[in-house]
Amino acid sequence: MKYLLLATAALSSTLAFAAEPQFDMKRVSEDIRVMSADDFQGRAPATVGETKTVAFLIDRMKAAGLEPGGTIGADGKRGWTQDVPLRMSDIVGKPNLSLTYGGKTHALTQAKEIAVRAALTGQDSVTLKDAPLVFVGYGIKAPERGWDDFKGQDVKGKILVVLINDPDFEGPEGKFGGKAMTYYGRWTYKYEEAARQGAAGVLIVHETAPASYGWATVASSNPNTMFDIVRDDPKAAHTPFESWIQRDVAVDLFKASGLDFEKLRAEARKDSFQPVPLKATLSADYKVKTEVITSKNVLGRITGSKYPDETVVYSAHWDHIGVGEPDANGDNIFNGALDNASGTATLLELGRAFKAAGPADRSVLFLAVTAEEKGLLGSTYYASSPVYPLGKTVGVINMDGTIGPGPAKDFTISGTAKLGLLDMLIEEGKKVSRTYTPDPRVEAGGFFRSDHFPMAKVGVPAISFGGGIDLVNGGVAAGKAWRDAYIKDKYHQPDDEWSPDWNMDGAKLDMGLLYSLGRRLADGRDWPNWSQDSEFRAARDVSAAERK
Numbered sequence: 329m330k331y332l333l334l335a336t337a338a339l340s341s342t343l344a345f346a347a348e349p350q351f352d353m354k355r356v357s358e359d360i361r362v363m364s365a366d367d368f369q370g371r372a373p374a375t376v377g378e379t380k381t382v383a384f385l386i387d388r389m390k391a392a393g394l395e396p397g398g399t400i401g402a403d404g405k406r407g408w409t410q411d412v413p414l415r416m417s418d419i420v421g422k423p424n425l426s427l428t429y430g431g432k433t434h435a436l437t438q439a440k441e442i443a444v445r446a447a448l449t450g451q452d453s454v455t456l457k458d459a460p461l462v463f464v465g466y467g468i469k470a471p472e473r474g475w476d477d478f479k480g481q482d483v484k485g486k487i488l489v490v491l492i493n494d495p496d497f498e499g500p501e502g503k504f505g506g507k508a509m510t511y512y513g514r515w516t517y518k519y520e521e522a523a524r525q526g527a528a529g530v531l532i533v534h535e536t537a538p539a540s541y542g543w544a545t546v547a548s549s550n551p552n553t554m555f556d557i558v559r560d561d562p563k564a565a566h567t568p569f570e571s572w573i574q575r576d577v578a579v580d581l582f583k584a585s586g587l588d589f590e591k592l593r594a595e596a597r598k599d600s601f602q603p604v605p606l607k608a609t610l611s612a613d614y615k616v617k618t619e620v621i622t623s624k625n626v627l628g629r630i631t632g633s634k635y636p637d638e639t640v641v642y643s644a645h646w647d648h649i650g651v652g653e654p655d656a657n658g659d660n661i662f663n664g665a666l667d668n669a670s671g672t673a674t675l676l677e678l679g680r681a682f683k684a685a686g687p688a689d690r691s692v693l694f695l696a697v698t699a700e701e702k703g704l705l706g707s708t709y710y711a712s713s714p715v716y717p718l719g720k721t722v723g724v725i726n727m728d729g730t731i732g733p734g735p736a737k738d739f740t741i742s743g744t745a746k747l748g749l750l751d752m753l754i755e756e757g758k759k760v761s762r763t764y765t766p767d768p769r770v771e772a773g774g775f776f777r778s779d780h781f782p783m784a785k786v787g788v789p790a791i792s793f794g795g796g797i798d799l800v801n802g803g804v805a806a807g808k809a810w811r812d813a814y815i816k817d818k819y820h821q822p823d824d825e826w827s828p829d830w831n832m833d834g835a836k837l838d839m840g841l842l843y844s845l846g847r848r849l850a851d852g853r854d855w856p857n858w859s860q861d862s863e864f865r866a867a868r869d870v871s872a873a874e875r876k
Contacts, residue, residue, distance in 0.1 A: 357673075360670050361665075371647050378698070382646075385696050389408065389676070389694070392628070392680040397694070408627065409626055410709075414620070416554070424612065425611070426611050427577070429581055445551075445570045451568060456611055461487045461531070461606040463606055465491060466491050469521055475495075488522050489531045491532075493538035493539070493773075494509060495596065516703060523566050530570055534574060540772030541819060541820070552651075556702070558620055585607040587606070623698040627715060629694070633688070635689055637717070638690040640693070641724045642846060643696075643779050643780070646696045647700055648824075665827075666824055667824055668700070670730045674835070674842070676694075678839065706779070711782040719871030721783075725793060726791065734831040738764065739762055740764065741794055746858065779792070785867070
């Protein structure tokens with residue numbers, strides 16, 4: 329409690345340059361309760377949940393006094409939204425799935441032994457008959473790292489069996505920089521590379537540690553409605569069959585082929601690894617309902633008083649998984665209270681605070697994006713079709729899961745990054761006696777899993793803020809225990825529900841830190857950039873002339 333009082337006092341003195349922000353945490357909690365209630369049906373895009381959520385966000389932004397920040401309509405006026413065209417696909421009924429090995433055909437049950445995604449290739453059915461399987465290690469082709477798991481082997485028409493994460497996950501540090509996951513370790517990359525190789529499909533072997541989440545997360549997410557941005561050639565980015573399998577299934581599969589799963593798994597960590605055909609085939613037969621729909625990003629704005637064409641962005645995704653397979657208690661609504669009704673409610677409260685403080689020199693955009701759970705699609709679309717010029721976008725502060733177990737002495741960001749925006753956040757943290765702790769789970773690939781990443785890819789300085797793990801009450805042990813329990817029991821599961829008993833004190837401190845960073849950017853002339861050795865620096869430097 330002593331730390332909390334000191335931190336609050338320090339926070340007040342820090343923000344003397346602007347009107348002191350007043351955060352109503354009861355209002356924040358109520359906003360979370362509304363958005364994560366059962367009648368919002370888990371906030372999936374293209375459902376009644378989207379309709380309710382978009383209307384709610386516009387209503388709250390209007391009440392806060394924000395301006396419409398979306399695209400300009402036929403009437404020449406800005407609206408509150410940006411249309412995001414998406415391909416939406418669902419498997420119709422229960423898919424017929426089986427593996428044949430060891431002289432027997434083994435039926436697979438959706439969400440039990442296997443988790444299959446609806447095809448995003450535009451086709452209305454998937455039929456595979458005895459498609460051959462080949463183990464391709466981590467399924468990576470990275471010439472700049474001297475790595476190729478395919479070694480020129482033709483895998484067209486085959487099902488690739490791949491490991492999750494990348495070869496350095498279990499150490500020692502090699503060509504992928506150590507334990508921190510690279511983009512090559514993400515499941516999205518595995519699917520993309522399989523499509524480039526002309527494969528018929530992918531079986532990602534699920535293992536909890538390298539995936540960073542349990543099978544329940546995979547089983548609940550993948551059978552649901554799938555989305556992608558609308559592509560000219562969707563088969564260039566997706567194979568018809570994209571799925572995960574349980575580790576035990578893979579072990580049996582390898583054993584029936586006369587192979588040792590653990591031995592080959594170890595071999596896959598070497599750049600000398602060679603693809604291994606398996607004595608097994610896969611068959612699949614199911615219908616796919618596919619259509620193109622339009623979802624919405626929601627944008628509220630405060631126009632800058634001196635430099636209105638320069639924009640500071642706060643972002644959070646409003647969507648969640650929607651309605652899926654029921655859990656053990658029969659609950660099939662994925663309410664997404666922490667993920668990410670909490671970040672969206674924080675976005676609204678920051679908008680209220682900025683409006684109450686009066687206009688900053690630069691414009692501030694409050695961007696609530698769609699379809700994060702479907703692959704960062706709303707933010708990807710914004711990055712490709714920005715409403716405000718990216719060259720004059722000062723930075724992006726993203727928020728995802730902003731309610732924790734209580735006040736923390738530290739804070740973090742998702743993944744690892746070297747950029748001036750993080751340096752500024754660390755400076756603001758010091759003013760309120762809070763320290764920066766690097767992401768304790770870099771192996772989970774958090775940098776590639778939040779909505780700041782599409783903006784980073786196009787060069788805009790961007791971070792995704794994370795609350796600390798070193799709690800005022802209980803320290804690091806208590807913080808880790810809370811985090812691990814959330815991932816195990818609630819993350820991407822129906823139990824991620826609002827509670828009136830949440831401790832909102834930590835979220836309030838975090839909100840003050842987020843406000844001070846954004847206000848500093850909005851009232852200053854800084855143009856934070858990536859470090860010279862960052863892979864995103866070149867994309868940012870292309871637009872340097874716009875910032876003179």
